[in-house]
Amino acid sequence: MSPRPAAELRGVTFAYGPGARPVLDGLELTVADGEHLAVVGPSGIGKSTLTALLAGALVPDRGEVRVAGVPAGPDGPPHPEARRALLPQQAYVFTGTVRENLAYLRPDASPADLEQAVRALRLGPLLNRLGGLDAPVDPRRLSQGERQRLALGRAYLSPAPLLLLDEATCHLDPDTEEHAERALAARPGALVVVAHRISSAVRADRVLVLDGDRAQCAPHAELLARSPLYRDLVGRWQPEEAGTPGGVTSPTADRSAPSDRSRAREVTSSPHPG
Numbered sequence: 001m002s003p004r005p006a007a008e009l010r011g012v013t014f015a016y017g018p019g020a021r022p023v024l025d026g027l028e029l030t031v032a033d034g035e036h037l038a039v040v041g042p043s044g045i046g047k048s049t050l051t052a053l054l055a056g057a058l059v060p061d062r063g064e065v066r067v068a069g070v071p072a073g074p075d076g077p078p079h080p081e082a083r084r085a086l087l088p089q090q091a092y093v094f095t096g097t098v099r100e101n102l103a104y105l106r107p108d109a110s111p112a113d114l115e116q117a118v119r120a121l122r123l124g125p126l127l128n129r130l131g132g133l134d135a136p137v138d139p140r141r142l143s144q145g146e147r148q149r150l151a152l153g154r155a156y157l158s159p160a161p162l163l164l165l166d167e168a169t170c171h172l173d174p175d176t177e178e179h180a181e182r183a184l185a186a187r188p189g190a191l192v193v194v195a196h197r198i199s200s201a202v203r204a205d206r207v208l209v210l211d212g213d214r215a216q217c218a219p220h221a222e223l224l225a226r227s228p229l230y231r232d233l234v235g236r237w238q239p240e241e242a243g244t245p246g247g248v249t250s251p252t253a254d255r256s257a258p259s260d261r262s263r264a265r266e267v268t269s270s271p272h273p274g
Protein backbone atom coordinates (compact mmCIF):
# COMPACT_ATOMS: atom_id res chain seq x y z
CA MET A 1 0.00 0.00 0.00
CA SER A 2 1.40 3.40 -0.94
CA PRO A 3 1.87 5.85 1.95
CA ARG A 4 -0.83 8.41 2.55
CA PRO A 5 -0.15 11.71 0.77
CA ALA A 6 1.01 14.57 2.96
CA ALA A 7 -1.61 16.85 1.43
CA GLU A 8 -4.32 16.76 -1.23
CA LEU A 9 -6.34 19.47 -2.89
CA ARG A 10 -9.39 18.22 -4.72
CA GLY A 11 -11.20 20.70 -6.94
CA VAL A 12 -10.24 23.59 -4.67
CA THR A 13 -11.83 26.89 -5.57
CA PHE A 14 -11.23 29.99 -3.48
CA ALA A 15 -12.13 33.67 -3.89
CA TYR A 16 -11.57 36.51 -1.43
CA GLY A 17 -15.23 37.29 -0.87
CA PRO A 18 -18.51 36.80 -2.70
CA GLY A 19 -18.46 37.98 -6.26
CA ALA A 20 -14.69 38.19 -6.40
CA ARG A 21 -12.87 36.33 -9.15
CA PRO A 22 -11.53 33.02 -7.85
CA VAL A 23 -7.81 33.06 -7.11
CA LEU A 24 -7.74 29.27 -7.36
CA ASP A 25 -10.37 27.47 -9.37
CA GLY A 26 -10.72 23.72 -9.31
CA LEU A 27 -7.13 23.09 -8.32
CA GLU A 28 -6.04 19.47 -8.00
CA LEU A 29 -2.78 18.76 -6.22
CA THR A 30 -1.24 15.88 -4.34
CA VAL A 31 1.84 16.40 -2.19
CA ALA A 32 3.45 13.03 -1.55
CA ASP A 33 4.63 11.91 1.85
CA GLY A 34 8.18 13.20 2.30
CA GLU A 35 8.02 15.33 -0.82
CA HIS A 36 9.79 18.67 -1.24
CA LEU A 37 7.58 20.83 -3.44
CA ALA A 38 8.41 24.30 -4.72
CA VAL A 39 5.59 26.65 -5.74
CA VAL A 40 6.27 29.34 -8.33
CA GLY A 41 4.19 31.68 -10.44
CA PRO A 42 3.64 35.30 -11.30
CA SER A 43 3.11 37.81 -8.52
CA GLY A 44 -0.45 37.78 -7.23
CA ILE A 45 -1.31 34.42 -8.82
CA GLY A 46 -2.21 32.71 -5.54
CA LYS A 47 0.93 31.15 -4.06
CA SER A 48 0.30 32.54 -0.56
CA THR A 49 -3.38 31.71 -0.88
CA LEU A 50 -2.44 28.11 -1.60
CA THR A 51 -0.20 27.87 1.47
CA ALA A 52 -2.92 29.45 3.63
CA LEU A 53 -5.41 26.86 2.35
CA LEU A 54 -2.96 24.07 3.13
CA ALA A 55 -2.43 25.57 6.58
CA GLY A 56 -6.17 25.67 7.23
CA ALA A 57 -6.02 29.45 7.66
CA LEU A 58 -8.36 29.76 4.65
CA VAL A 59 -11.23 27.44 3.78
CA PRO A 60 -12.07 26.63 0.15
CA ASP A 61 -15.37 27.82 -1.29
CA ARG A 62 -15.57 24.53 -3.15
CA GLY A 63 -13.55 21.36 -3.05
CA GLU A 64 -11.52 19.91 -0.25
CA VAL A 65 -8.09 20.21 1.32
CA ARG A 66 -6.81 17.17 3.17
CA VAL A 67 -3.63 16.96 5.20
CA ALA A 68 -2.46 13.43 5.98
CA GLY A 69 -5.92 12.30 4.94
CA VAL A 70 -7.64 14.62 7.44
CA PRO A 71 -9.86 17.45 6.14
CA ALA A 72 -8.01 20.71 6.84
CA GLY A 73 -9.93 23.54 8.38
CA PRO A 74 -9.96 26.07 11.15
CA ASP A 75 -12.14 23.96 13.45
CA GLY A 76 -10.46 22.41 16.42
CA PRO A 77 -6.92 21.18 16.91
CA PRO A 78 -5.80 19.09 13.96
CA HIS A 79 -5.06 15.44 14.31
CA PRO A 80 -1.36 15.13 15.33
CA GLU A 81 -0.50 13.56 11.97
CA ALA A 82 -2.19 16.47 10.19
CA ARG A 83 -0.34 19.29 11.94
CA ARG A 84 1.32 21.82 9.74
CA ALA A 85 3.50 24.83 10.36
CA LEU A 86 3.25 27.89 8.12
CA LEU A 87 6.19 30.27 8.02
CA PRO A 88 5.33 33.59 6.41
CA GLN A 89 7.82 36.03 4.95
CA GLN A 90 7.54 38.19 8.08
CA ALA A 91 9.02 35.82 10.64
CA TYR A 92 7.46 35.73 14.08
CA VAL A 93 9.90 36.28 16.92
CA PHE A 94 8.65 36.43 20.49
CA THR A 95 9.98 38.27 23.47
CA GLY A 96 11.41 35.52 25.64
CA THR A 97 14.58 33.54 25.47
CA VAL A 98 16.22 32.11 22.39
CA ARG A 99 15.31 28.66 23.72
CA GLU A 100 11.64 29.62 24.08
CA ASN A 101 11.62 30.96 20.56
CA LEU A 102 13.14 27.82 19.11
CA ALA A 103 11.07 25.39 21.17
CA TYR A 104 7.79 27.29 20.88
CA LEU A 105 6.15 24.56 18.79
CA ARG A 106 7.84 21.77 20.72
CA PRO A 107 8.04 22.76 24.39
CA ASP A 108 9.38 19.33 25.36
CA ALA A 109 12.42 19.64 23.06
CA SER A 110 15.42 18.10 24.80
CA PRO A 111 18.84 19.77 24.93
CA ALA A 112 19.93 17.29 22.25
CA ASP A 113 16.98 18.29 20.04
CA LEU A 114 17.89 21.96 20.41
CA GLU A 115 21.53 21.23 19.71
CA GLN A 116 20.55 19.35 16.57
CA ALA A 117 18.39 22.24 15.35
CA VAL A 118 21.18 24.72 16.02
CA ARG A 119 23.60 22.55 14.09
CA ALA A 120 21.22 21.75 11.24
CA LEU A 121 20.32 25.40 10.68
CA ARG A 122 23.84 26.69 11.40
CA LEU A 123 22.52 28.93 14.16
CA GLY A 124 25.70 28.79 16.27
CA PRO A 125 27.12 32.21 15.37
CA LEU A 126 23.72 33.85 15.81
CA LEU A 127 23.27 32.21 19.20
CA ASN A 128 26.69 33.39 20.26
CA ARG A 129 25.85 36.91 19.27
CA LEU A 130 22.56 36.78 21.15
CA GLY A 131 24.22 35.34 24.26
CA GLY A 132 23.21 31.69 24.10
CA LEU A 133 20.00 29.71 24.43
CA ASP A 134 18.92 31.35 27.66
CA ALA A 135 19.54 34.91 26.55
CA PRO A 136 16.47 37.10 26.14
CA VAL A 137 15.49 38.03 22.61
CA ASP A 138 14.56 41.56 21.74
CA PRO A 139 12.78 41.20 18.38
CA ARG A 140 13.41 44.89 17.59
CA ARG A 141 17.15 44.26 17.64
CA LEU A 142 17.11 41.43 15.12
CA SER A 143 17.52 41.82 11.41
CA GLN A 144 14.89 40.32 9.10
CA GLY A 145 17.30 37.54 8.21
CA GLU A 146 18.03 36.78 11.87
CA ARG A 147 14.31 36.61 12.57
CA GLN A 148 13.85 34.23 9.69
CA ARG A 149 16.65 32.03 10.92
CA LEU A 150 15.12 31.72 14.39
CA ALA A 151 11.75 30.93 12.80
CA LEU A 152 13.38 28.27 10.61
CA GLY A 153 14.96 26.72 13.70
CA ARG A 154 11.50 26.69 15.30
CA ALA A 155 10.07 25.01 12.19
CA TYR A 156 12.83 22.42 12.24
CA LEU A 157 11.89 21.48 15.80
CA SER A 158 8.17 21.58 15.13
CA PRO A 159 6.45 18.19 15.24
CA ALA A 160 4.31 19.22 12.27
CA PRO A 161 4.76 16.74 9.41
CA LEU A 162 3.86 19.41 6.85
CA LEU A 163 6.02 22.54 6.69
CA LEU A 164 4.86 25.45 4.56
CA LEU A 165 7.44 28.16 3.79
CA ASP A 166 5.91 31.21 2.15
CA GLU A 167 9.02 33.11 1.04
CA ALA A 168 10.24 32.47 4.57
CA THR A 169 13.89 32.58 3.50
CA CYS A 170 13.75 35.74 1.39
CA HIS A 171 16.16 37.65 3.65
CA LEU A 172 18.81 34.91 3.62
CA ASP A 173 21.74 34.67 1.26
CA PRO A 174 21.53 31.82 -1.30
CA ASP A 175 23.96 29.57 0.56
CA THR A 176 22.16 29.92 3.90
CA GLU A 177 18.84 29.45 2.15
CA GLU A 178 20.02 26.28 0.46
CA HIS A 179 21.34 24.87 3.71
CA ALA A 180 18.10 25.70 5.53
CA GLU A 181 15.88 24.22 2.82
CA ARG A 182 17.93 21.05 2.67
CA ALA A 183 17.82 20.69 6.46
CA LEU A 184 14.05 21.18 6.53
CA ALA A 185 13.54 18.81 3.60
CA ALA A 186 15.53 16.15 5.44
CA ARG A 187 13.09 16.19 8.37
CA PRO A 188 10.41 13.53 8.37
CA GLY A 189 7.39 14.91 6.54
CA ALA A 190 6.75 17.12 3.54
CA LEU A 191 8.06 20.58 2.71
CA VAL A 192 6.21 23.08 0.52
CA VAL A 193 8.23 26.17 -0.35
CA VAL A 194 6.99 29.25 -2.16
CA ALA A 195 10.21 29.79 -4.03
CA HIS A 196 11.76 33.18 -4.61
CA ARG A 197 14.92 31.95 -6.36
CA ILE A 198 15.32 29.54 -9.22
CA SER A 199 17.78 27.52 -7.10
CA SER A 200 14.93 26.78 -4.71
CA ALA A 201 12.90 25.25 -7.51
CA VAL A 202 15.85 23.28 -8.88
CA ARG A 203 16.49 21.43 -5.62
CA ALA A 204 12.83 20.56 -4.98
CA ASP A 205 11.47 17.14 -5.97
CA ARG A 206 8.79 18.85 -8.04
CA VAL A 207 7.77 22.36 -8.94
CA LEU A 208 4.16 23.55 -9.00
CA VAL A 209 3.74 26.36 -11.50
CA LEU A 210 0.61 28.33 -10.74
CA ASP A 211 -0.70 30.39 -13.61
CA GLY A 212 -4.45 30.27 -13.88
CA ASP A 213 -5.62 27.29 -15.86
CA ARG A 214 -2.11 26.46 -17.02
CA ALA A 215 -0.94 25.14 -13.65
CA GLN A 216 1.52 22.30 -13.94
CA CYS A 217 3.51 20.18 -11.54
CA ALA A 218 6.67 18.25 -12.41
CA PRO A 219 10.38 18.18 -11.62
CA HIS A 220 12.34 21.27 -12.67
CA ALA A 221 14.14 19.58 -15.57
CA GLU A 222 10.92 18.16 -16.97
CA LEU A 223 9.18 21.54 -16.79
CA LEU A 224 12.12 23.20 -18.47
CA ALA A 225 11.87 20.69 -21.31
CA ARG A 226 8.14 20.84 -21.84
CA SER A 227 6.69 24.03 -20.37
CA PRO A 228 7.09 27.32 -22.25
CA LEU A 229 5.46 29.03 -19.29
CA TYR A 230 8.06 27.68 -16.87
CA ARG A 231 10.90 28.56 -19.23
CA ASP A 232 9.46 32.04 -19.43
CA LEU A 233 9.35 32.37 -15.65
CA VAL A 234 12.86 31.01 -15.27
CA GLY A 235 14.12 33.32 -18.01
CA ARG A 236 12.76 36.36 -16.23
CA TRP A 237 13.94 35.11 -12.87
CA GLN A 238 17.57 34.43 -13.66
CA PRO A 239 18.55 37.98 -14.62
CA GLU A 240 16.94 39.19 -11.40
CA GLU A 241 18.92 36.68 -9.39
CA ALA A 242 22.10 37.63 -11.13
CA GLY A 243 21.50 41.33 -10.76
CA THR A 244 19.96 41.58 -7.32
CA PRO A 245 22.04 41.19 -4.19
CA GLY A 246 20.44 38.26 -2.45
CA GLY A 247 18.14 37.75 -5.43
CA VAL A 248 15.06 38.26 -3.33
CA THR A 249 12.49 38.96 -6.00
CA SER A 250 9.92 36.47 -7.21
CA PRO A 251 9.37 36.24 -10.92
CA THR A 252 6.69 38.67 -11.88
CA ALA A 253 4.59 38.89 -14.97
CA ASP A 254 2.14 41.32 -16.45
CA ARG A 255 -1.10 40.26 -14.84
CA SER A 256 -3.19 42.81 -16.68
CA ALA A 257 -3.71 40.29 -19.46
CA PRO A 258 -7.03 38.52 -19.01
CA SER A 259 -6.61 35.07 -17.64
CA ASP A 260 -9.18 32.31 -17.71
CA ARG A 261 -9.03 30.43 -14.46
CA SER A 262 -12.34 28.75 -14.86
CA ARG A 263 -11.16 25.31 -15.83
CA ALA A 264 -10.19 22.68 -13.33
CA ARG A 265 -6.71 21.38 -13.67
CA GLU A 266 -4.85 18.32 -12.56
CA VAL A 267 -1.38 19.19 -11.54
CA THR A 268 -0.18 16.09 -9.82
CA SER A 269 -0.41 12.43 -9.64
CA SER A 270 3.16 11.69 -10.51
CA PRO A 271 4.68 9.81 -7.61
CA HIS A 272 7.30 11.34 -5.43
CA PRO A 273 10.50 10.77 -7.38
CA GLY A 274 12.76 10.49 -4.40
Ligand SMILES: Nc1ncnc2c1ncn2[C@@H]1O[C@H](COP(=O)(O)OP(=O)(O)OP(=O)(O)O)[C@@H](O)[C@H]1O
Binding pocket: 016, 023, 041, 042, 043, 044, 045, 046, 047, 048, 049, 050, 250
Ligand atom coordinates in the same frame (compact mmCIF):
# COMPACT_ATOMS: atom_id res chain seq x y z
N1 LIG B 1 -6.83 39.32 2.10
C1 LIG B 1 -7.09 39.49 0.81
N2 LIG B 1 -8.23 40.09 0.42
C2 LIG B 1 -8.52 40.26 -0.89
N3 LIG B 1 -7.70 39.85 -1.89
C3 LIG B 1 -6.56 39.26 -1.55
C4 LIG B 1 -6.18 39.05 -0.19
N4 LIG B 1 -4.99 38.43 -0.16
C5 LIG B 1 -4.62 38.26 -1.44
N5 LIG B 1 -5.56 38.76 -2.27
C6 LIG B 1 -5.52 38.73 -3.73
O1 LIG B 1 -5.49 37.38 -4.14
C7 LIG B 1 -4.61 37.20 -5.24
C8 LIG B 1 -3.55 36.18 -4.88
O2 LIG B 1 -2.78 36.68 -3.82
P1 LIG B 1 -1.55 35.85 -3.23
O3 LIG B 1 -0.97 36.66 -2.10
O4 LIG B 1 -2.00 34.47 -2.93
O5 LIG B 1 -0.57 35.83 -4.48
P2 LIG B 1 0.98 35.43 -4.55
O6 LIG B 1 1.13 34.58 -5.76
O7 LIG B 1 1.43 34.86 -3.26
O8 LIG B 1 1.63 36.85 -4.80
P3 LIG B 1 3.13 37.41 -4.52
O9 LIG B 1 4.09 36.58 -5.33
O10 LIG B 1 3.07 38.81 -5.02
O11 LIG B 1 3.36 37.31 -3.04
C9 LIG B 1 -4.04 38.58 -5.55
O12 LIG B 1 -4.78 39.13 -6.61
C10 LIG B 1 -4.26 39.35 -4.27
O13 LIG B 1 -4.47 40.72 -4.55
